[in-house]
Amino acid sequence: MGITTGEYDVIVLGGGPTGVSAAISAAKTGARTAIVERYGYLGGQATGGLVILLVGLTNGKERIIKGFCEETINRLTELGATRDVGRHVLFDPESMKYVFDLMIEENNVTPYYHTFVSGVIKEENRVSGVITESKSGTRVFKAKMFVDATGDGDLAKYCELPFDIEQVENRLPVTLGFRVGGIDTASMSKFIRENREFYQNLLNKHGISTKMGGWVPTMHSYEAWFNISTIENIDITDANDLTKAEIIGRRQIQHIIKAFREVIPGFEQGYLIDTASQIGVRDSRRIRGMYHFTQKDVTRTSDDVIALAPDYTDSGRGFVQVPYGCLVSKESENVIFAGRCISVEHKLLDMFREIPCCMATGQAAGIAAAYAAGRTGNLHTVDIKAVHETLLSQGAKLSHLLHVKT
Ligand SMILES: Cc1cc2nc3c(=O)[nH]c(=O)nc-3n(C[C@H](O)[C@H](O)[C@H](O)COP(=O)(O)OP(=O)(O)OC[C@H]3O[C@@H](n4cnc5c(N)ncnc54)[C@H](O)[C@@H]3O)c2cc1C
The missing domain is CATH 3.30.70 (Alpha-Beta Plaits)
Known part of the structure; x- marks a missing residue:
């Protein structure tokens, strides 16, 4: 099967904006964390894909996405590498690669670049390791929890979890x-x-x-x-x-x-x-989560919100709440998904696939994975109140929460 390389609390698969957010947030929550990326740099579409504009940050009046996203903007701004363009923020992609390397190092996340995740070792409803290919040959990385931030929900395929994908x-x-x-x-x-x-x-x-x-x-x-x-x-x-x-x-x-x-x-x-060194993919697999977000959820307010997304419908609210259940599959206890592969109706995908929202769901996934690794060992029984409190302490915005003082 290949050499086993390191054992972690949380391994994040994919080093795009979602994955970096997840890895840093998991590490800040106390998890021993690694990030595995197929290319030689972090940032995914935001750097290698040359998608250099942060869109969907606001509800038209104020920023609805903060937390890791805001931290990234601040770090880039310190380098003179951002510019406001109306509601959006333009940035320099090479500076983002550099800033992400720094942030990963500062938070003791172990990076594995040039490493492609090609399969899993599965035991019933759990993954015990991911199989990777690289110049080092076939390797296995073991962890208590895995965050799929590949954008394409690769683990959903490898684990044979239910997912949706549109006809080509x-x-x-x-x-x-x-x-x-x-x-x-x-x-x-x-x-x-x-x-x-x-x-x-x-x-x-x-x-x-x-x-x-x-x-x-x-x-x-x-x-x-x-x-x-x-x-x-x-x-x-x-x-x-x-x-x-x-x-x-x-x-x-x-x-x-x-x-x-x-x-x-x-x-x-x-x-x-x-x-671009990464071809731009907008749309691929989306897991069938414990909660599937559809049109009726646009104005939903609930206690299981873990991130906000911009509202591109005509509901007038300016944001929607992403429920925790959109990130987890009933059939996996230790794989959580974030970014554009979460459980949402295809026609609403635009609200969830932009970089700021991907960072927000990534942050929640990283924190939930860290909690699950340190406590119950099961993503289905994570204490959402604890996740909320940590999200807020890490600067995320979660309005309309009843039980958390913001
Ligand atoms: C053409 C285009 C224009 C866009 N315009 C905008 C815009 O203007 N503003 C905006 O905010 N958003 C925009 N988006 C959306 C946004 O760029 C993406 O949805 C966002 O980057 C998704 O982040 P992610 O981290 O989930 O995925 P990605 O950015 O795709 O990152 C996934 C990472 O995982 C890695 N990976 C994938 N599979 C594996 C594997 N098996 N093993 C190891 N590593 C793997 C990839 O190499 C990549 O680094 C655009 C998207 C596209 C395609």
Whole structure:
């Protein structure tokens, strides 16, 4: 089976914004924690995917997501690596990689980069270890609790837990992000504003949908992040499809840059700085949790809330409450899920998959896992009041809680 490497209270699988939040929060709660990431850096889509804008932070008036997310913003701001853009916060992705390395070290979380989680060792309703592949060969990591922050709910598949996944043709498109330098973003912006139909036709001509995505000037002069490539009908759980998506994405980007240079004022000297090192996946497996969040829950207020998410329905409340049960499966006592793979109805996924909300569910998952590891050994019997108190002490925002003084 391979060499056993370390035994932990909590192992977090996946080092994106969700995973880093979970690992640091578990460690702060007293758990001996490790984080396992397939690439050589932390941040997932927020760094390697070039998704450099924190969206969904507010209810329109004030920040609804604080805790680990706010701590990250503060650390980046100290480095001069953030800028407010309306309700959103723009950041520099290389600074985020650096800040996450520092935060992991400061909190005594053990990082294992370049390590892909490829399977589990399962005993009835529990996982005793995860199997990984890397340059070191096949290794097994053991822990009392596991947090699945892979974004794709990989452990749900390995453990054969119930999950939902849309038919390929109904999934949100895959996008390869890219950055362009040497452009006059003000002139571009003006031209696009005044020639919207022309711009949309230009994108459509190159196979790019105008339904989602856009472009934003980055922290640096004459530079912008483009989140526009549109690659449809990709099954991101299939490596062959992912290969195809990378190739289509890069081709689309070359073609669109050439077209922009020819017709968009301000883009004449534009050059490609980089394409994202992680292809952008919006939508994959979502576990079937002990609680499944649907439209009727948008205005729900309850004692089992562990995070807030922005409300993109027309309920008027400005936020929704994420119940603990959306993170745990009835069929697993020691695997908790966080980020975009939690148990929510597909049409509501946009409210839960943005970086701030992923950090918020990650924080709750890390704390719950630490409690379960140190006490009952079972995620189904975690004391939610204790989780709430720790979330609040770590700066998270949980409004409308009856039994906790905020
Ligand atoms: C194109 C696009 C644009 C977006 N725009 C915005 C935006 O403007 N603002 C916003 O806030 N959000 C945006 N989002 C959403 C947001 O980026 C993601 O939903 C968020 O990053 C999810 O965080 P995560 O940590 O759960 O997953 P990810 O960021 O995907 O991180 C998962 C991590 O797990 C690792 N991993 C996966 N599987 C394994 C495995 N088996 N073994 C080891 N490691 C593994 C990955 O390498 C990765 O580092 C966008 C998403 C996309 C795709």
